[in-house]
Structure formats: C-alpha cells, structure tokens
Amino acid sequence: PVPLRELAARDGRDVGTAVPGPALKNYAGYREELAREFSTLTPENAMKWDAIEPERGTLNWTDADAAVDFARRHDMAVRGHTLIWHNQIPRWLTDGGFSREQLDGIVREHVRRTVGRYRGRVFEWDVLNELTADDGSGYRRSLWSDTLGPDFPARVLRWAREADPDAKLYWNEIAADGISAKSDRFYAFAKALKAAGAPLDGVGFQAHFNLDGVPKGFEENLRRFSDLGLDVRVTELDVALQLPADDTARARQADIYAQVVRACRRVDRCKGITVWGFTDRFSWIPETQPGFGDATLLDRELEPKPAYRAFAAALQAP
Numbered sequence: 001p002v003p004l005r006e007l008a009a010r011d012g013r014d015v016g017t018a019v020p021g022p023a024l025k026n027y028a029g030y031r032e033e034l035a036r037e038f039s040t041l042t043p044e045n046a047m048k049w050d051a052i053e054p055e056r057g058t059l060n061w062t063d064a065d066a067a068v069d070f071a072r073r074h075d076m077a078v079r080g081h082t083l084i085w086h087n088q089i090p091r092w093l094t095d096g097g098f099s100r101e102q103l104d105g106i107v108r109e110h111v112r113r114t115v116g117r118y119r120g121r122v123f124e125w126d127v128l129n130e131l132t133a134d135d136g137s138g139y140r141r142s143l144w145s146d147t148l149g150p151d152f153p154a155r156v157l158r159w160a161r162e163a164d165p166d167a168k169l170y171w172n173e174i175a176a177d178g179i180s181a182k183s184d185r186f187y188a189f190a191k192a193l194k195a196a197g198a199p200l201d202g203v204g205f206q207a208h209f210n211l212d213g214v215p216k217g218f219e220e221n222l223r224r225f226s227d228l229g230l231d232v233r234v235t236e237l238d239v240a241l242q243l244p245a246d247d248t249a250r251a252r253q254a255d256i257y258a259q260v261v262r263a264c265r266r267v268d269r270c271k272g273i274t275v276w277g278f279t280d281r282f283s284w285i286p287e288t289q290p291g292f293g294d295a296t297l298l299d300r301e302l303e304p305k306p307a308y309r310a311f312a313a314a315l316q317a318p
Ligand SMILES: OC[C@H]1CNC[C@@H](O)[C@@H]1O[C@@H]1O[C@H](CO)[C@@H](O[C@@H]2O[C@H](CO)[C@@H](O[C@@H]3O[C@H](CO)[C@@H](O)[C@H](O)[C@H]3O)[C@H](O)[C@H]2O)[C@H](O)[C@H]1O
Pocket: 044, 045, 087, 088, 129, 174, 206, 236, 284
C-alpha cells in the first residue's frame, strides 16, 4: 500500500507519530515502519523538562538527539514536545520554592537552551501544553499559573520566538477537541494572545478518544481556531478500546480514525495529524487506563488493523 506520509503529502499535509526513546533504540521493524509511514515525529518523553534536566544543571539530550538524528536521516520533520506543562516537571523545580523573578529566569533559560539547541532541526514546538482548566474557568492550577502571573504564556512564546524565529509555536490542549466550556476558554485565550500580538502560530488538539467517538463540534472547533489566523493540528490521536476488543469494536475504532482525517481535510489550515503511537506495542494507554488498550493503527506485530486501512482510505478519498 502507499505509505500514509505520501497520501497525506498529496493534500499538502503531514502525518506523524509519537516516538518513545526505547522503541527507536531496540526494535528494528519499528524503525523501518516509522520511516516508511510517517513524515513527522514527536519525541514522546525525551524533550520534556524532567528528561532534559533531571537535576538542576545536569542536562541529558541523548534520546532527544537520537530522535532528531533519526528524523534527519529519514526525511522526517520533528515536533518538539513540550516546554511548559504541569506534568513531568523535575523535582528540583517543583520543590524549589522559587520566586516569580527566579522562576522567570529559569524558564527563560530552559526555553532559550532547548529551542536554541534544535534551531533549524525542530520545525514546530508545543511551547505550552494543557494550560486550560478542565471546567473552562481559566488557567489550570500549576506551578506556572501560581507563580508566573497571568501573562506568562505570551512571555514564554516570545522567548521561544527569540530562540528560533523560524519554528512554529503551538499551544497544545487536552480534552478541548469539541465545542465545550473548556474549548471556549481555550479559544478566548488564543484570541487574546493573537490580539496582543504574541507569537502564537498554531494550536494542537490532542484527540485522545475512545468508543464514545469524536466529540460534538470537532470540525467546527478546528475551523473557529483557524479563523483566528492560527494553524491547527491533531497532535496525539488514539482511540482506546476496552480489552479484549472484538471485531465490532475495531470497526468502530476504524470509523473514528477516519472521521478525524476527514474533518482535518475539510479545514484548510489543518496542517496534519499526529498519532500518539502507531503500534499497540508502544502506547501509553494500558499503563494509565487499566483494562484499555489496542488504541493505535497497527497491532503489536506491526500488522495493519482496520484503523490503519480506514485512516489510509480517508486520506486518499476524493
Ligand atoms: O498522558 C498522555 C499524553 C497527554 N498529553 C501530553 C503527553 O505528553 C502525554 O504523554 C504521556 O505522558 C506520560 C507522563 O505524563 C508518559 O508516561 C511517563 O513516561 C515516562 C517515560 O517512559 C515514565 O518514566 C519512566 O518510568 C520508569 C518506571 O517508572 C523509570 O524506570 C524510567 O527511568 C522513567 O523514565 C513515567 O513513569 C510515565 O508516567 C507517557 O509515556 C506519554 O505518552
């Protein structure tokens, strides 16, 4: 079959996947499939703050460099993930008791150093990740919102722009895929940043779904953000199944993947789709959602599932 990356390219879009460090190192078949099917990759954990700077001043770029090098050797682009998130923050930072001024300096240095290191080699950054409160009331409570003041997103975006003027800068969000109080708040934040002239280039919708299906207003939501002059992306797509999954569940899963592809293709500024892992062998779902899994396009032996065929068919449909 024609690789997904080629089908997406016909539309001027890209298709990507999250890549866990160990998979890239230890599984030959995985690397071949990755390079064959995908035009972008997102390091699943290697570019997060706790991986890069586990101890203050101790830097570890090993897995991040390996992912960037792999991409360069296989004509793939890299989405950097993620600079500011409430999870996977190193302990020295959460327990540091830093003042606003001190934390500002620390964040600025982290952004300058990380974006600077991959200047010209990472084409997009999830600068901001999951900052919106789930109830849509405002910012999610975090070290950042508690310490850095209400305008910290604009400041962090500006530091990222300084470090690499060519990289596209994104705010990536979870559970804001449809029209909801949360996505309304996210929309208001994005609109305010654009109005303030902050360097926000795009927004990412993670799309961690299950058989409840694609949330109501998904396409409309993509379109309203793009109408703000923003690129939009699906950044972490998977469809978790209750285990053991049967053919009916896999057929429903396939339909959901296809719906997402069709919605993205109908929105001009939807730049592409990234799946959060492409084989059931490497997926965050089983560890974090006991009883669920089989969420991706290929099975554990890298064999295509109905989801893969539906994804490909939706990419090439007229
Ligand atoms: O939570 C799912 C998505 C939601 N959106 C943002 C996105 O970044 C997030 O991705 C997931 O983010 C999760 C953390 O919140 C990641 O899970 C972490 O993944 C890390 C790297 O594998 C794990 O850390 C390893 O843990 C091992 C045993 O516990 C240790 O031996 C390793 O040293 C340590 O690196 C953490 O326990 C585990 O919690 C998942 O792989 C990753 O898929």
